[in-house]
Structure formats: structure tokens, C-alpha cells
Amino acid sequence: MNTAGDRSGPRVSRRSVLATTGSLAGLGIAGCLSDTSSVRVLSAGSLAHTFEDHVGPAFREETGTEVHGEYYGANAVMRMVEDRTKHPDVVVSADATLLRDRLYGEFTDWDVEFATNSLGLGYNEDTEFGEQLEDGEPWYELARETDDGDLAIGDPNLDPLGYRAVQAFSLAAEEYGLEGFREAMLERVYEEPEEPQIMAGVESGSRAGAIIYRNMAVDHDMPFLEFPAEYNFAEPELADRYATVEFTTDEEGYTAEGRPILYNATVTDDADDPDAGHEVVQFLVNNPGLLEEAGLTVGSSVPTPNGAVPEAVDV
Structure with a gap:
């Protein structure tokens, strides 16, 4: 054993x-x-x-x-x-x-x-959002200016990719002093219920980007902005910081703490x-x-x- x-x-x-x-x-x-x-x-x-x-x-x-x-x-x-x-x-x-x-x-x-794995932002470089991102504009500033549905996350009630995106919004808000950032993002992002399909809209250009794992960007040969260690959930030594945020699912009432x-x-x-x-x-x-x-x-x-x-x- x-x-x-x-x-x-x-x-x-x-x-x-x-x-x-x-x-x-x-x-x-x-x-x-x-x-x-x-x-x-x-x-x-x-x-x-x-x-x-x-x-x-x-x-x-x-x-x-x-x-x-x-x-x-x-x-x-x-x-x-x-x-x-x-x-x-x-x-x-x-x-x-x-x-x-x-x-x-x-x-x-x-x-x-x-x-x-690590969390970050996969994006279409041919969109205005993608162009500004590649010019060095902070992703969180651009994200706050996107139209409803321009950015996608996984459905946080169905998959860890989704609730990690929500947790990342919370940690980024703390990191940069962005009051109300998590709430604002949840009002404008599209929550994709079929996780394997989250890249389709980004590839076609109908969406500017999606909060995804690094391997998903590799899968699709897509530009990827890895989030800083403070909220990319990739660093075991930052487990205590990740654990300061959580998400509770609607149906099961399962509470997931942030974790690597x-x-x-x-x-x-x-x-x-x-x-x-x-x-x-x-x-x-x-x-x-x-x-x-x-x-x-x-x-x-x-x-x-x-x-x-x-x-x-x-x-």
C-alpha cells in the first residue's frame, strides 16, 4: 500500500x-x-x-x-x-x-x-482588446472596459476553471486596489457551461479573450498572458494567499477555497x-x-x- x-x-x-x-x-x-x-x-x-x-x-x-x-x-x-x-x-x-x-x-x-498548471488570459490578438494587451496595457484595466460577453470564463458552478477565474478577480482586486472589480467582472463576463468549448469564441474573434489554463492556450496555439504568481494558482508556496478567497457553488453548496x-x-x-x-x-x-x-x-x-x-x- x-x-x-x-x-x-x-x-x-x-x-x-x-x-x-x-x-x-x-x-x-x-x-x-x-x-x-x-x-x-x-x-x-x-x-x-x-x-x-x-x-x-x-x-x-x-x-x-x-x-x-x-x-x-x-x-x-x-x-x-x-x-x-x-x-x-x-x-x-x-x-x-x-x-x-x-x-x-x-x-x-x-x-x-x-x-x-497556471491560470491566465488567452486572447485573440486581432481584436482591439488583444492589440491593446500586446501594447502593454494592464489586462484588468482593459477587462473593466470590455462589453458584456467580450470575455469568457468557465461556469464557476460547474468547473474549477470557472471558480478559479472568480477567485483570481478577487485576488487581483486586492493586488491592485480595484474596488468592486470581482462584482463588475461577473456582471460582464460570459460563463461558458461547456468547458472544452470556451476557446471557440476567442478563436473566431467573437470574443476577445477567456480566463483559461496555460495548456488550453497551448492546445489552440493561442496567445496567453499568464497571471502573476499572486493569482495564477501555480505556486505551492503561495497556498496561504490563495486560500484567502473562496467560491460556493449554487447547486451543491460546495465551497472551494483558492488553492494551487x-x-x-x-x-x-x-x-x-x-x-x-x-x-x-x-x-x-x-x-x-x-x-x-x-x-x-x-x-x-x-x-x-x-x-x-x-x-x-x-x-
Whole structure:
């Protein structure tokens, strides 16, 4: 049984970097030790391209097994598992604490953190907003002057990307002395309920920008202004500062404190193919180069096991 270990040092010896060529629309996964030809992954929407274009094809090339992935806001993912409207083998969250708060006890008792990310502003450089941003104008000053719907955030009631955007507005307001900034932004931003679609309007130019993760900008080859460390949720040493802000969802009444971005994965207790699910998690642990290729960050703090990690997953 593995337990949470020392987060201070890398675990390079347990990793192998897998080079992959090509990009496929489908997901490939299942296991060398599994008799099935597919495995079901229910994942945070910000990892849709990571699985579709990087992890899935590479895993299929290695194992010959397909991954059937579905992607939603992580809040929605947890709700689907809790309501048993979805029956995945693997659950992947963009907020490690959210998964533990919602699924530990009834659905799982372990997870593995495997990557981190940073928050910022993806934008269309051909819009007036984009041009001014590239001229060095402060994003928050430009944001306060945008028309309703010019900027998008994820739906904060459905995904951590959304509530982190709201939390970033609060922290930026404190950082720059912007009275009423959070409230003003919430009145004018568009809240995108389908997280994987948040980039579409920015790419077409119908929206000027969106508050997104770095890997999403990489996915779409889009200009990206990373927020300062004080509110990009990328720095573990600033965890206390991030924790000064929070957001409570409407439906579940779940209160999320601000915290560093951590992606984690688990295999549910009622998974149809837990062996294949374990192999998916192991593959994420073993291939940091593949994840970094997709725009994620894999630093010394990950991978990190939590809870009663099964022996089949070696972290």
C-alpha cells in the first residue's frame, strides 16, 4: 500500500518519457495486462486535448487499447459520479481537493496527483482588446472596459476553471486596489457551461479573450498572458494567499477555497475494468514528457500518491 510521500523531490526514476507522433481524434487506453479493448475516462474538460491528442494516441500505440473519454467541468464530473449517471473506470479532476471532498468514502479512497498548471488570459490578438494587451496595457484595466460577453470564463458552478477565474478577480482586486472589480467582472463576463468549448469564441474573434489554463492556450496555439504568481494558482508556496478567497457553488453548496492547481486521477471502486484503469493512472505517472508536451507542468511536487493507493499503481 502506498501512502502520501515526500513532495520535495522528483521521482524521475519511476518515469519514462514516451515520444509520440501524430494526433488522433479518438482516445486510446486499456492495459497490457487487461483483456478489454477499451477503458472509460471521465475527465475535467481542460484535459480534453491532452487525452485526445497526446495521452490517448500514445497509450494506444503502446498497448493497443482505446480510451473512451468524456469531458466536462470537474464539478459536473463529480456530480455525475455521485449521481451514478456516468460509470467511468477513471476519474480525472482539475482540482485534487474537489475529488477527495466529493468522492472519498463512497466511491474511492485514493488518488494520484500527476500534473500542475497556471491560470491566465488567452486572447485573440486581432481584436482591439488583444492589440491593446500586446501594447502593454494592464489586462484588468482593459477587462473593466470590455462589453458584456467580450470575455469568457468557465461556469464557476460547474468547473474549477470557472471558480478559479472568480477567485483570481478577487485576488487581483486586492493586488491592485480595484474596488468592486470581482462584482463588475461577473456582471460582464460570459460563463461558458461547456468547458472544452470556451476557446471557440476567442478563436473566431467573437470574443476577445477567456480566463483559461496555460495548456488550453497551448492546445489552440493561442496567445496567453499568464497571471502573476499572486493569482495564477501555480505556486505551492503561495497556498496561504490563495486560500484567502473562496467560491460556493449554487447547486451543491460546495465551497472551494483558492488553492494551487493540481490534477489528480483515481479508479472508482465500481469500475468495470479497474486493471485497465490502474494502467491509465500509471501511464500518466510514467510519462511526464508527454504531459509537458501538452502544456501541463510536471515539477518536483508530482507525482504524489494520496490515500490507499493500490499496489498496481507504483508512484
